């Protein structure tokens with residue numbers, strides 16, 4: 365029994381040991397797994413580290429690392445230098461500002477000097493231009509011979525009786541009833557002369573207008589002789605009016621750095637010596653009065669004034685269409701002073717430019733051909749106006765002391781533009797056809813009267829016609845210096 369008890373005790377002890385051993389084995393296995401996991405992570409890490417090292421640890425890196433100390437040293441030096449520069453910057457800045465200010469002052473002085481020189485140049489140019497116009501004559505009488513058009517060829521009397529001289533651009537000859545009569549004017553345009561050639565003669569006057577002069581350009585001649593063609597022209601081939609406006613706005617653009625101009629327009633009609641505002645809807649009646657400002661200038665109270673911004677606007681507004689048959693019409697184009705920024709810098713305000721573009725009424729002598737009533741009255745008024753205009757121009761050209769401005773509404777109105785120191789060009793239009801030779805001779809007689817040059821006796825022939833109108837257009841300009849200086 366003792367042995368059996370001893371065996372049972374051993375067996376119990378062995379069981380306990382076995383359980384403990386199993387527990388230990390399980391614990392060891394856990395440890396082993398942990399160790400394996402750790403070893404595997406470590407292996408992965410080492411693998412990564414190995415790769416990383418391979419990647420970054422290049423000879424280039426080594427070189428860069430080797431270069432670091434000198435770079436650091438140079439940076440230190442640079443930094444020290446920068447610090448010293450920053451310290452001296454305020455002094456340098458102060459000195460530079462002083463230098464720049466001095467340079468700016470010097471430049472302003474130079475600019476002032478240039479501006480002054482430019483002003484002198486402008487004045488000189490104006491003077492020379494003035495002399496050139498004076499040399500050509502302040503009142504120029506030009507003649508344009510209308511070409512024979514297709515529509516003229518179906519009628520009788522279509523033989524050409526007017527000839528120009530290729531060697532003398534001032535002369536033209538009219539053959540009438542077997543007699544040749546030669547006229548000498550300031551310039552004669554042959555039938556093939558272009559609108560451009562005609563305008564070239566007029567252009568200096570337009571420039572004068574921008575320089576502050578009053579300029580009048582008239583087209584005179586019998587109905588159908590080409591007055592409107594010369595003044596207005598066609599869309600494809602514009603005449604003096606549009607070319608003048610184009611030139612004017614071109615010149616204004618050229619001078620915009622020095623001057624600013626405002627162009628305004630007003631339009632009037634003279635019919636039977638009565639003035640009407642063509643820009644007012646109801647054609648309001650107007651009167652010419654002495655300006656109450658004491659300048660002795662005439663003005664037209666109540667006249668509508670319209671600003672013209674550009675050449676294009678001009679065309680859109682059809683301001684040249686003041687030309688109506690059986691009417692005396694007068695259109696005025698004005699410009700007003702509108703001081704831009706500094707009104708104190710206004711120059712030449714005392715001499716505003718003014719351009720009068722006048723398409724006169726047909727010069728036919730109807731009153732001698734049995735016209736009656738209203739038509740006779742119209743014809744008489746037209747005749748009086750044209751005669752008065754001829755008298756005024758003749759008196760001016762002859763330097764007479766008394767100029768009869770007051771003899772017609774037209775000349776009274778144009779008094780300040782026709783007077784001394786102003787420029788006038790009269791384009792006398794003539795037909796070259798035999799059937800118009802009477803009117804042609806009359807027109808040329810009128811031209812030579814104002815021109816005071818006559819070669820041989822004039823032959824007058826009276827004829828009738830139907831259209832009468834008188835049209836005048838004027839542009840008044842005030843140059844104003846702007847604040848560029």
Ligand SMILES: Nc1ncnc2c1ncn2[C@@H]1O[C@H](COP(=O)(O)OP(=O)(O)OP(=O)(O)O)[C@@H](O)[C@H]1O
Pocket residue numbers: 509510511513555585586587588589590591592593594725726793831
């Ligand atoms: N130099 C020219 N070249 C081509 N055509 C012209 C020329 N002169 C005039 N004409 C043409 O002759 C015709 C009559 O001219 P225009 O109307 O200008 O005459 P006008 O003197 O103004 O007449 P009106 O007194 O009736 O207004 C128009 O058809 C015009 O186009």
